[in-house]
Each structure stands twice: as structure tokens, then as C-alpha cells.
Amino acid sequence: MNKNFNWYKYNAKYYDQIDADGIPYDAIADTLTKIFRKNNVKTIVDLGCGTGNFYIPLAKQGFDLLGIDISADMLKIAKRKIIKNKLKPNLILSDIRDVITEKFDAAICLYNVIGDINYHDFSIVIKNMIDSIKSDGIICFDVINFENVKTFEFDNKYFIEKEFKSDKLHRLSRRTKQKLNKQDQTLEINQSVIIDGKLDKNTSNNKMYLYTLDQVTKLIESFGLRTKLMYGSYDNKHGIVSFKNNDPIIGVIAQKI
Ligand SMILES: C[S@@+](CC[C@H](N)C(=O)[O-])C[C@H]1O[C@@H](n2cnc3c(N)ncnc32)[C@H](O)[C@@H]1O
Incomplete structure (x- = not known):
């Protein structure tokens, strides 16, 4: 599951x-x-x-x-x-x-x-x-800074982050989706790691508060x-x-x- x-x-x-x-x-x-x-x-x-x-x-x-x-x-x-x-x-x-x-x-x-x-x-x-x-x-x-973040486009669609420095054993990247709620100044973030090119089936969710x-x-x-x-x-x-x-x-x- x-x-x-x-x-x-x-x-x-x-x-x-x-x-x-x-x-x-x-x-x-x-x-x-x-x-x-x-x-x-x-x-x-x-x-x-x-x-x-x-x-x-x-x-x-x-x-x-x-x-x-x-x-x-x-x-x-x-x-x-x-x-x-x-x-x-x-x-x-x-x-x-x-x-x-x-x-x-x-x-x-x-x-x-x-x-x-x-x-x-x-x-x-x-x-x-x-x-x-x-x-x-x-x-x-x-x-x-909310004023900075709100200048970016957030389309709530998945994108693949750049590959991060290798820990020698694995190549790591991440699939991310972000939604900005301007009203309550939060960024909803949904992420899954991509290890050696393979997307993890599990995901993580976070609500980030901006000020x-x-x-x-x-x-x-x-x-x-x-x-x-x-x-x-x-x-x-x-x-x-x-x-x-x-x-x-x-x-x-x-x-x-
Ligand atoms: C983005 S990380 C920053 C970690 C570290 N200060 C650094 O610079 O790498 C935020 C950290 O805050 C911790 N954190 C978030 N809410 C917390 C809370 N209510 N009480 C204690 N730690 C909390 C998280 O578990 C996480 O380790």
C-alpha cells in the first residue's frame, strides 16, 4: 500500500x-x-x-x-x-x-x-x-518571505527537482507539487523522492507557513x-x-x- x-x-x-x-x-x-x-x-x-x-x-x-x-x-x-x-x-x-x-x-x-x-x-x-x-x-x-514566494507561479502540478549531490551510493531527485494559498500565507507541498531514477510510491505532505x-x-x-x-x-x-x-x-x- x-x-x-x-x-x-x-x-x-x-x-x-x-x-x-x-x-x-x-x-x-x-x-x-x-x-x-x-x-x-x-x-x-x-x-x-x-x-x-x-x-x-x-x-x-x-x-x-x-x-x-x-x-x-x-x-x-x-x-x-x-x-x-x-x-x-x-x-x-x-x-x-x-x-x-x-x-x-x-x-x-x-x-x-x-x-x-x-x-x-x-x-x-x-x-x-x-x-x-x-x-x-x-x-x-x-x-x-511571503512577499518573495508570491511572485512565483505555483500551478499545483508535479515537477522534477534537479538531481542532488550523490551520496556515492544513490542518485537522488524529487517529484514535487506545490500550491500557494495566498489567503492564509501557506504553501502546500507534496513530495516523493526519486532514487536512481525510480519514483518512490510513498509521498510526504507539508504545509509551510510564510510570513x-x-x-x-x-x-x-x-x-x-x-x-x-x-x-x-x-x-x-x-x-x-x-x-x-x-x-x-x-x-x-x-x-x-
Ligand atoms: C527545515 S529544518 C531546519 C533544521 C536545522 N535548523 C537546519 O538548519 O538544518 C526544521 C526543523 O525544525 C523541527 N521542528 C519543526 N517544528 C518543531 C517544533 N514544534 N518543535 C521542535 N522542532 C520542530 C523539524 O523537526 C526540523 O528538524
Whole structure:
């Protein structure tokens, strides 16, 4: 029987090869490291740490991290990678909408974790991040910019994504169908992997929440955060690139005051 899976249940094992492909995690972590060092950050909570792509380069820089994720499948991969890098896996399976009891110097929630979270819960996550850090602590989060996404055509028809870097054993691609709901600012995504040219009969479904600059700005203001930097894209040279209207990402680095 063909099955329709929750997105991370289905995609965790492909995540690093497909979704994280081309994201300059090390360069972004270097930029964050400079900001963290200037602000005496030593401990970081990584909300939605996934497979550890920010956890690992930041732990290598000497920060103490706690990674939180709701997906046991993603955490299993994170643990394996962290140990392989000779670092200490400090990971918990939890929902980032729940209160975080420990205190940290910084809280990060990066690479569209908030895409899995509706506007009401977005505000809860930001509150949890703020409550989990000391005063003067730093919070970093990003969302996908609705204003950017709505400029693309979404015909709800299947298309085949480009082939992703081989893991040496298999060639991976993906069949994807996307539907944009402008009213509720969500993107419905249906995907199946194509392994060595063969389409998997199972599929995954996801609803991605998109946000506007106005919504993000209102949240920052309502929590009285001091914005240090807003970014709109990534590159290998700078890690993060300053925000310009309609950029794909709305990234925020802010300080609790
Ligand atoms: C797009 S991935 C990003 C992972 C990682 N930060 C990275 O940069 O590669 C989003 C992650 O957020 C996690 N996530 C989504 N909703 C969550 C929630 N309510 N509580 C905890 N983790 C959540 C997912 O399981 C997934 O691992």
C-alpha cells in the first residue's frame, strides 16, 4: 500500500542531501560566531536543530549547545553526525512551543524551522526564546518571505527537482507539487523522492507557513527586542546578506533588553 507520510518522518534521511544542499552553514556559523563573541555568548540553545547543521559548526567554535527538535528521525541523524565530529551530543526531543527551563546566552531557530509553525505559535516560540536567555542575550531566527514566494507561479502540478549531490551510493531527485494559498500565507507541498531514477510510491505532505516583514516587525516590536541585523539571503562569502525588500528570507538577529 502507498503511504502518505508526515514530512520529516519521510524526508529526514534525505534532508542533508536534498534540503540542506548548498546552504553555507559554516559561513553562516562564522558570522554568528563573530556576533556571539562580541556579546559574550558562551551557551546557545538551538531550537529545531534538525540534523545538527548549525549545532556542529557552532560547537566546533567552542560554544556549549543544547539542540531541541520534535523529530526523533532528525535527532538520530544529528547525534550520529555530532559524535562523528568528536563533539558532545546534547540533544532533547521536545516541542519548541513548550517552555525551555534552562537559561542560555543565545537562542537560535534557523533555516525555516518557523515554516512549520503558525502565526500564533510563532509568537509563542519567540517568547520561549526570549525567556530562555539572560538579559542582553541574543536571539536569531528566520522565516520565508511571503512577499518573495508570491511572485512565483505555483500551478499545483508535479515537477522534477534537479538531481542532488550523490551520496556515492544513490542518485537522488524529487517529484514535487506545490500550491500557494495566498489567503492564509501557506504553501502546500507534496513530495516523493526519486532514487536512481525510480519514483518512490510513498509521498510526504507539508504545509509551510510564510510570513511578511510587517508580521515579523510587529513581533519584534511587541517583545521589545533591539534588532541588531536583518538578513535576506545567504552566501558563501559573507554567510548572511543584509535584508532588502522581497528577499527570499527574513532573518533577524536581535538582543533582549
Ligand atoms: C527545515 S529544518 C531546519 C533544521 C536545522 N535548523 C537546519 O538548519 O538544518 C526544521 C526543523 O525544525 C523541527 N521542528 C519543526 N517544528 C518543531 C517544533 N514544534 N518543535 C521542535 N522542532 C520542530 C523539524 O523537526 C526540523 O528538524
